[in-house]
């Protein structure tokens with residue numbers, strides 16, 4: 001579904017990649033100098049074989065040793081600098097993409113585009129590791145093949161043609177590798193990611209799996225997926241290993257062939273012994289990147305898949321820039337002709353909803369199951385973007401608010417409370433550092449201070465998926481404290497009393513009365529009529545439309561009148577109960 005996005009701007013990913021370009025150009029320059037330095041050893045050999053051994057001049061040898069040692073030290077330093085540049089580029093990518101990736105993962109989850117949002121973060125880490133690893137170097141090295149070829153031609157055209165033939169052979173093998181091994185490896189990688197996502201999602205419901213004995217079925221699916229993944233990996237790996245072994249053998253054979261050709265040229269006095277040895281070394285160096293490319297093919301296939309997934313996810317998640325943020329919001333709410341059609345659906349879930357609330361007013365939203373109440377809640381807090389119409393808080397469209405500022409002004413308690421991994425205190429303070437007095441104040445207002453005090457480590461007790469197990473009512477009350485934190489001017493509470501007992505409900509009523517007295521505008525979605533007494537106005541939703549809206553007493557009266565005309569109706573507040581539960 002459409003999300004709250006403040007600007008159509010898909011460049012976060014491209015921007016991040018663009019910032020790496022300068023670094024890669026620098027790497028290319030460094031690699032060029034490194035390739036030149038790699039000629040030091042063969043040139044040294046030519047000089048030793050052809051000049052020093054002939055002239056027996058020790059001074060020349062000493063000078064050659066000094067110059068070569070200097071060159072090799074430069075080579076070592078540049079190699080180190082290049083690895084540092086990769087390191088910096090990897091970290092820069094991480095820094096630039098961390099936030100957009102996290103945002104894209106959240107957007108993807110909300111839009112139902114990804115069942116496994118955590119994969120995006122794993123992909124980003126994998127991309128960083130690839131950039132800081134050794135495989136990325138290979139194309140840069142391969143780029144300078146013409147330099148080595150030129151040196152070979154300079155030494156003797158026969159060496160040049162031989163090297164050209166060798167390069168052609170290994171490039172052909174690389175292309176063959178792309179053709180025969182990429183598809184099975186890429187498919188296996190994608191299947192592995194999907195299978196991991198589906199199984200992790202299933203395992204999050206461990207309670208149901210165990211209670212209903214679903215483990216064998218889940219294990220069966222996992223095994224079936226794994227068989228497919230392994231078959232793809234086996235096929236890809238077998239092909240790539242066969243080609244890799246072939247490439248190595250060919251490379252060694254080519255070096256022998258080069259030495260033999262060199263020997264013939266030396267015998268025919270066409271070339272010197274020094275060039276014979278040097279040609280073999282230079283060709284070995286020239287072909288090395290192709291060999292490494294074939295060897296590290298899997299890493300490249302995997303990195304390409306990672307890059308594509310990230311580009312798609314982050315690219316489709318439009319950049320949110322810091323939008324409107326009002327200094328002292330009051331909580332004036334205007335909902336204008338709000339309509340929402342989920343993507344792919346052919347009819348709206350909400351139709352033409354319009355109402356206004358003044359600061360400090362409490363609106364109860366009631367209606368049967370699937371009437372669109374939770375959808376309205378999500379639209380009110382700007383989690384989803386409406387298909388038509390808009391929600392204005394203090395005159396500003398909620399989808400245009402800066403999210404952090406919105407979070408400070410608004411309290412939201414979703415139907416599934418969704419506490420996060422962290423301490424009770426972290427959860428109440430929206431996971432940010434906060435003044436303990438403010439955290440305690442919110443907990444007191446939600447009447448959960450004593451309950452928290454009874455937990456093993458009080459406010460520092462770790463909760464969430466991996467922490468201390470709270471009861472449904474405790475979770476709901478901590479969720480309410482989170483919604484009340486920071487004295488919001490606008491609160492949306494989706495069935496806040498669903499898990500509360502009578503005393504919990506009373507505490508909730510007190511908290512709502514106190515917030516209302518402070519001028520907080522409150523939307524209260526409920527199935528249970530017991531708390532509509534706190535509401536100033538009531539909105540009755542039915543099949544996505546506004547069935548009734550007005551002051552509580554008027555709506556209750558009209559619902560009761562309608563009930564009296566209905567033989568099966570229950571009068572009074574029961575009429576509301578019937579509306580709510582039907």
Ligand SMILES: Nc1ncnc2c1ncn2[C@@H]1O[C@H](COP(=O)(O)OP(=O)(O)OP(=O)(O)O)[C@@H](O)[C@H]1O
Pocket residue numbers: 001342343345349367368369370371372373374375376415527
């Ligand atoms: N993302 C979506 N895609 C398709 N349909 C959706 C989506 N979200 C909600 N719906 C549909 O919208 C309707 C209203 O759902 P909603 O959760 O808002 O109802 P509700 O009034 O809160 O129900 P309940 O009281 O049972 O919680 C349902 O029929 C639901 O299937």
